[in-house]
Amino acid sequence: MGDFVFYFIALCTCVFSVLAVTQRDIFHCALWLALTLMSISGVYFYLDAAFLGVVQILVYVGGIITLFIFAIKLTAHMNDTSIRQTSKQWVISVFVTLLLLLVLFKVFARTSWAEIILKTDSTSINQIGLSLMTHYALPFEFMSVILLAAMVGAIVIGKEKK
Amino acid sequence: MIPMLLSGLAAIGFIAFSAMFLIWLERKISAWIQNRMGPMMTGFHGTLQPIADTIKLLLKEDIVPKGVDFLSWWLAPFFVTVPVVMAFLVIPFSPKWIALDLNVGVVYICSVTSLCVLGIFMAGWGSNNKYSLLGGMRSAAQIISYEVPLLLSVLLVVMEAGTLSMQGIIHAQSHGWFILKPHLTLAFLIYFISATAEVNRVPFDIPEAESELVAGYHTEYSGMKFAMFFVAEYTNMFIISAIATTLFLGGWQGPWLPGVVWFLLKSYGVIVLLMWMRWTLPRVRMDQMMSFAWKVLTPIALLNILISGWFMVK
Structure with a gap:
């Protein structure tokens, strides 16, 4: 039963993610992406990592995808199906993607999966909070600076066009 | 497996009956406030009216307008209704009546209810109607904006209780309700205002303002699809009241x-308060509402967290 649930979620994730990059209508792409992210949160729930699953939905589906859709709808001609969906730099991006795939395969091959035992209990949220505020405090703050920079950048780009 | 299925069925049954009861209650309360009688013909004081309405909605033709965006049009009612059912997973009706006491219950219910905005937007876009699109846009803007003060006020409760589990928060209140503490009274007010905006109720009902947008994002829906939006709307009202409780x-x-x-x-007491507000207050303007969320509610909520956090740490 458990295996069946996992394979079902995995199949959904694959199908939705392929649809998310192949559809012509960019609004539909965003919707399929939302479904992909929801399926991934399903994987987290299946692995008993409820906190990760919940945050995945809250941040990605509730926040980011909604903003995507807003951006699509507020940008003129963005919803045109005749719009080109590949950029001029596709050669480089294929190269980078292949490289990333290689790295991921390397990581998969090196990890000894049998040793990983799932340990989740009620203290896991406390542990996440503690490690974010002590051990990972610097990366955590660094991330917020990057986000702030992205926000400022978006405002600057948005203002230039007026 | 079987208890899970049973609790799911119980949740769906409760949603259906609660929505029917709330629709009847709303009509009765509006009538009472406006010095009318409300539904009186079907059953005692119109108690059977919701059942008659349900049968009518089930038998109605499902009209699909020309030029709809098929995917969004068909999926939207589900995107609105499914999160509502999912939220019932962590609502603690009694010490034992809770489907699953997740250790992140509060975050779970907030994240699941935030999914509704996608469905509303899909309905607005998919209908191929300018009123629907305007309603969908307004609703999305409103829900995103008011989610910030809402989550900040919930955060204060979590800080006070020291747990994210719904049952844990109730147990933390065994020596006095949280609303009686001054900083949490403020948090409750912020939560209540934001939650009213989240479910698109008066005075924040501009996504479906009848006088300007016909019915907002569900203008083009009819029959059972419309009923799904309606049920989701009233159940959302129950959910925010249950969270407040x-x-x-x-x-x-x-x-x-x-x-x-x-x-x-x-919970139903809070709902009656919401209905009372609906039939008493006028509607606010879009820009007033947005600036209220960002310039008044969010700073107050942040300050509240800062000051109470200072005293909690000290």
Whole structure:
């Protein structure tokens, strides 16, 4: 039963993610992406990592995808199906993607999966909070600076066009 | 497996009956406030009216307008209704009546209810109608903006209780409801205002403002699809009231009566307050509403967290 649930979620994730990059209508792409992210949160729930699953939905589906859709709808001609969906730099991006795939395969091959035992209990949220505020405090703050920079950048780009 | 299925079925049954009851209640309260009688013909004081309405909606033709965006049009009612059912997973009706006491219950219910905005937007876009699109846009903007003060006020409760589990928060209130503490009274007010905006109720009902947008994002829907939007709307109202009951009003705690009764009494009390507001207050303007969220509610909520956090750490 458990295996069946996992394979079902995995199949959904694959199908939705392929649809998310192949559809012509960019609004539909965003919707399929939302479904992909929801399926991934399903994987987290299946692995008993409820906190990760919940945050995945809250941040990605509730926040980011909604903003995507807003951006699509507020940008003129963005919803045109005749719009080109590949950029001029596709050669480089294929190269980078292949490289990333290689790295991921390397990581998969090196990890000894049998040793990983799932340990989740009620203290896991406390542990996440503690490690974010002590051990990972610097990366955590660094991330917020990057986000702030992205926000400022978006405002600057948005203002230039007026 | 079987208990899970049973609790799921119980949740769906409760949603259907609660929505029917709330629609009847809303019509009666509006009539009472406007010095009318409301539905009187079907059953005693119109009690059978919701059942008649349901049968009517089931038998109606499902009209699909020309030029709809097929994917969004068909999926939208599900995107609105499914999160509503999912939210019932962590609502604690009594010490034992909770489907699953997740250790991240509060975050779970907030994240699941935030999914509705996608469905509303899909309905607005998919209908191929300018009123629907305007309603969908307004609704999305409103829900995103008011989610910030809402989550900040919930955060304060979590700080006070020291847990994210719904039952844990109720247990933390065994020596007095959270609403009685001054900083949490402020948090409750912020939560209540934001939650009213989240479910698109008056005075924040501009996504479906009848006088300017016909019916907003569900203008083009008819029959059972419309009914799904309607059920989701009224169940969302129950959910935000249930969250308010859990976080601020002591949940199922209370003397003499069993826990379920107390929980339902408090939740429906909050709903009656919402309905009272709907038939008393005028509608605010879009820009007023947005600036209220960002310039008034969010700073107050942040300050509240800062000051109370200072005293908690000290």
